[in-house]
Amino acid sequence: GEDVEQSLFLSVREGDSSVINCTYTDSSSTYLYWYKQEPGAGLQLLTYIFSNMDMKQDQRLTVLLNKKDKHLSLRIADTQTGDSAIYFCAESINFNKFYFGSGTKLNVKP
C-alpha cells in the first residue's frame, strides 16, 4: 500500500525556523497536506499543495514539494511555543482516502 514517512521528533528554540520533512511513495498523489494536532484536540488542516506545484507560502508556513524525489516539507518561520504539536503529512489519491504519516512531534523550547 501507500507509504508516508516522517521523522518522529523535532526540537527547536523559539524564534528559529522549523523544517518538518515527509516522504511518500505513490506518484499518483493529487494533493499533499499538512495537519496539526494539538494535545487533546482533533486534527487541524494547516495547508495543502497540489501535486503540480513546487511551493506554497501561507504567512509563516512554506510548503516545498519535490515531486521527483517524492519529498514534501513544511517550514515554520519564527517558531513559537504555541506551534508545539504533532504535525501529520498526508497524501490524497483519487480523493477516495487520505494516507497519513505517523506524525512529527515538534517541541519548541523557550
Added chain:
Amino acid sequence: GAGVSQSPSNKVTEKGKDVELRCDPISGHTALYWYRQSLGQGLEFLIYFQGNSAPDKSGLPSDRFSAERTGGSVSTLTIQRTQQEDSAVYLCASSYDRSNTEAFFGQGTRLTVV
C-alpha cells in the same frame, strides 16, 4: 456546531462487549471518512462513505468492524466483541464531496478496551 462532532469523546469498555461510535459531519458534506490512530502509530484508514454508500471498505481490520450512514449524514462505527487491540482514537472526517481538497476532522473518540 459548525465542525465535525463525534461522540462519545471517551469510551471505556470491557473486552467482548460491543461499542458504537457516532460521527456527525459538517452539514452538507457528502463524503465521510473513518480513521483510527493507535498509540504511537499514524492514522489508519478504515472506511469511506459517499452519501449513504461505502465504495471503499478496504480498511476495516476485521468482520467485527462495521459502519453505516443513514440519510447521508450521521455515521455509526460499530465494533463487536471488542478486543484490547481495538483500543485507539477513532477519528471521523468529512468533506464537501469526493473531489474536495479539504477534509475536516472531529476530535475523535478515545476507546479503551479493558
